[in-house]
Amino acid sequence: MGKRPSARVIAVGGGKGGVGKSIIASNLAIAMAQAGNRVILVDADLGAANLHTLFGVDGPRTSIQTLLEHEVDTLEAATTPTAVRNLRLVAGMGAVPGAANINHAQKQKVLRHIRSLDADVVVVDVGAGVSYNVLDFFDLARLRLVVMTPQLTSVQNAYSFTKAAVLRALRHAASDPGEVSLLEASTSTRETARVEALLAKVRAESPAFATRLEKVLSGFGAQIVGNQVFEAKDAGIFHAISRMMGDFLSIRAPVLGHVRASRRVHDSVTRRRPLLVDDPGDECARAFHRMAEALLLAEVDEPMRPAVAVAGERDGARPDDGQTDEELPAEPGLYMRRHERHPVSWTARLEGPGGGAYVQVREVSLGGAGIEANEPLPVAVGDERTLVFDDLPDRPALPGVVRYVNARHSRVGLEFLCEGELPARIVADARH
Missing domain, CATH: 3.40.50.300 (P-loop containing nucleotide triphosphate hydrolases)
Known part of the structure; x- marks a missing residue:
């Protein structure tokens, strides 16, 4: 059986x-x-x-x-x-x-x-x-x-x-x-x-x-x-x-x-x-x-694994980290979205002082873009870069500043440094 x-x-x-x-x-x-x-x-x-x-x-x-x-x-x-x-x-x-x-x-x-x-x-x-x-x-x-x-x-x-x-x-x-x-x-x-x-x-x-x-x-x-x-x-x-x-x-x-x-x-x-x-x-x-x-x-690929005790722990004890009253590590407002995001799958180039790298644009808004790369990108929060949209007509280029980096997943959030017609055009292309 x-x-x-x-x-x-x-x-x-x-x-x-x-x-x-x-x-x-x-x-x-x-x-x-x-x-x-x-x-x-x-x-x-x-x-x-x-x-x-x-x-x-x-x-x-x-x-x-x-x-x-x-x-x-x-x-x-x-x-x-x-x-x-x-x-x-x-x-x-x-x-x-x-x-x-x-x-x-x-x-x-x-x-x-x-x-x-x-x-x-x-x-x-x-x-x-x-x-x-x-x-x-x-x-x-x-x-x-x-x-x-x-x-x-x-x-x-x-x-x-x-x-x-x-x-x-x-x-x-x-x-x-x-x-x-x-x-x-x-x-x-x-x-x-x-x-x-x-x-x-x-x-x-x-x-x-x-x-x-x-x-x-x-x-x-x-x-x-x-x-x-x-x-x-x-x-x-x-x-x-x-x-x-x-x-x-x-x-x-x-x-x-x-x-x-x-x-x-x-x-x-x-x-x-x-x-x-x-x-x-x-x-x-x-x-x-x-x-x-x-x-x-939801896909659940891996079987459950038993919780394993660690030697020396007291029954019912609290961990040293993770107190429920500790402060958040950052201001939540930094992670709030001010503009509607639009999912896309575009190829672009992220250019900076040391050269450029090809990336995938995963989402865009009037205020910025979320991008991914196959390898960790050599950027840090606060760096200024230019995102060149290779997949769009006339290859528009938008200057921006890095606001978010997840190196492990090679993800970067870029805030545009310009407003008006160019970001609006990008969003219009995303909607279509």
């Missing part, structure tokens, strides 16, 4: 509580179940479990706690049916003293059982904060959702949570104490605010280890979900943080979607009836269905 396919595991996190993480997790799980998938929703918010309440379930008889207390042999046996067809729930541990700080053996047992659940999709609602236990539940998944609201404090918390999760994932890639020490030494200074700088330090000592770390980053699988959005323009901050994560954390974290602030969502919590059950035609419900469809279609 063939091996049972692994479930598609989706983790939902976001730093501190209060951003609607459990509402996002529960409604996405419902949307995927309504699409015909066998879904199990796991409440891994140890010590503050409340998912069962959102489904109107009082005092579930089985939970993660019953597994740890050996009352059931498998997490499968600890699932609770819900009123939604195809959806089962694994309740959390509730207000049990010390629940948030389960020991290493207990954590590994829960992680192992989550990985073996018989389902098409497993959605894991992780806890708040950046303890190692929280980060390891988040690291369990190949698809990781970071939930935030447009408020600056929420954005800061979500960025710090993601940074801690990235560093934790990198640490799991260390295969021996020497690599752990090298990674810790490389993250001990402010010079490594950018993960690219950390990689450079590691690469100088161990190229093979650096290659493994790059693979972890390229497959990190983070996506941003915005919540409690009052006006459409407020969603721009999510895209800005996505670009900031690419710049400083060297990961791709596109915006999966956002959910508008809604009285109906608020009332669904009070009624203990999920939005997608009572108001399936609501605008927010449609947003959940769109995000669920995208998650089901």
Whole structure:
């Protein structure tokens, strides 16, 4: 008999509580179940479990706690049916003293059982904060959702949570104490605010280890979900943080979607009836269905890898990096877009004092262009360059200044130094 396919595991996190993480997790799980998938929703918010309440379930008889207390042999046996067809729930541990700080053996047992659940999709609602236990539940998944609201404090918390999760994932890639020490030494200074700088330090000592770390980053699988959005323009901050994560954390974290602030969502919590059950035609419900469809279609090539403990860590401890109240590494306004961007695929030449290089223009706007090259470009933020559009009639040339560089991905953001007819012509060509 063939091996049972692994479930598609989706983790939902976001730093501190209060951003609607459990509402996002529960409604996405419902949307995927309504699409015909066998879904199990796991409440891994140890010590503050409340998912069962959102489904109107009082005092579930089985939970993660019953597994740890050996009352059931498998997490499968600890699932609770819900009123939604195809959806089962694994309740959390509730207000049990010390629940948030389960020991290493207990954590590994829960992680192992989550990985073996018989389902098409497993959605894991992780806890708040950046303890190692929280980060390891988040690291369990190949698809990781970071939930935030447009408020600056929420954005800061979500960025710090993601940074801690990235560093934790990198640490799991260390295969021996020497690599752990090298990674810790490389993250001990402010010079490594950018993960690219950390990689450079590691690469100088161990190229093979650096290659493994790059693979972890390229497959990190983070996506941003915005919540409690009052006006459409407020969603721009999510895209800005996505670009900031690419710049400083060297990961791709596109915006999966956002959910508008809604009285109906608020009332669904009070009624203990999920939005997608009572108001399936609501605008927010449609947003959940769109995000669920995208998650089901997302390519997940690599199998899940177990979270590996690191010697000397205290159970439930917090990492030294990634405190949820730390400042953002840059002003978000620097990453906000002032003009509409238009995707293109043009060949151009980026020219400067030392010569030029052929590049691919990926997007243009009235204010600038995003370009890529096959190799890292010899430019730095603040450098002035001229972009010559070889694919366009008369090969227009626009002077600009470099505002963004991601050397690892050979990507550069160029702000045009001229306004008026020439940028408008470029945008007009992009629209056609």
